[in-house]
Amino acid sequence: MIDENGNKSNKFANAGAAAGGFVGAMGSSFVPPINVTVNNNKGMTRRGGGGGGGNAQSLLPAPEFTSPAQVRNYCNTLRAAAVTLSIEVAMGAEILKGVLAAVPDPEGRAFGSRLRAAKVARKMRKSADDLRHAAKNAAGCYATFQQEFEEEINRVRHRARKPKAPVMNWDQQ
Incomplete structure (x- = not known):
């Protein structure tokens, strides 16, 4: 497919990249994005005595x-x-x-x-x-x-x- 600038493009590869995935050289590989959740427990107290394993993390x-x-x-x-x-x-x-x-x-x-x-x-x-x-x-x-x-x-x-x-x-x- 040729876009408005005269460049060759693959609409599916572009859609994959826009979705946050990785697109390989030929547009054949798609890896979903990774979400990482970090819980910051600083200032929170633990139950059961002792305040954690020695450090806050x-x-x-x-x-x-x-x-x-x-x-x-x-x-x-x-x-x-x-x-x-x-x-x-x-x-x-x-x-x-x-x-x-x-x-x-x-x-x-x-x-x-x-x-x-x-x-x-x-x-x-x-x-x-x-x-x-x-x-x-x-x-x-x-x-x-x-x-x-x-x-x-x-x-x-x-x-x-x-x-x-x-x-x-x-x-x-």
Whole structure:
């Protein structure tokens, strides 16, 4: 297609670029834009004592393990953060692979760009897998804690929570 200035253009490639995507040399590659959300928690206080893991940008609570609730909170927060990061890193690996595959191979090899892109993205995908394993291990840590210290937890639990018997109110009839 020829535009009003006499230049050759591809309307679909231009539409992709206008939508915020990356368009390769031939207009054949489209990578969706990435939105990054940053939560600024400065000045906010955390529940559970301690004010964070030592700095204002820590994703984890302070490692103060003075109660089973703090152990559970730490392991659960670690698991949730690792799962979220694992998903984001895996998505980043796929986007990186797509972007790098669009870079022309300097030696002109067929599929050379794809092979190089896959090699680079493989390391990032491994990082995503390791984060997923960290999430599993965090959940396993708390499960093992419950098994190993079941006697102590139950001893305190029974003392802390005395079951209240229901009270019958005879005045309401």
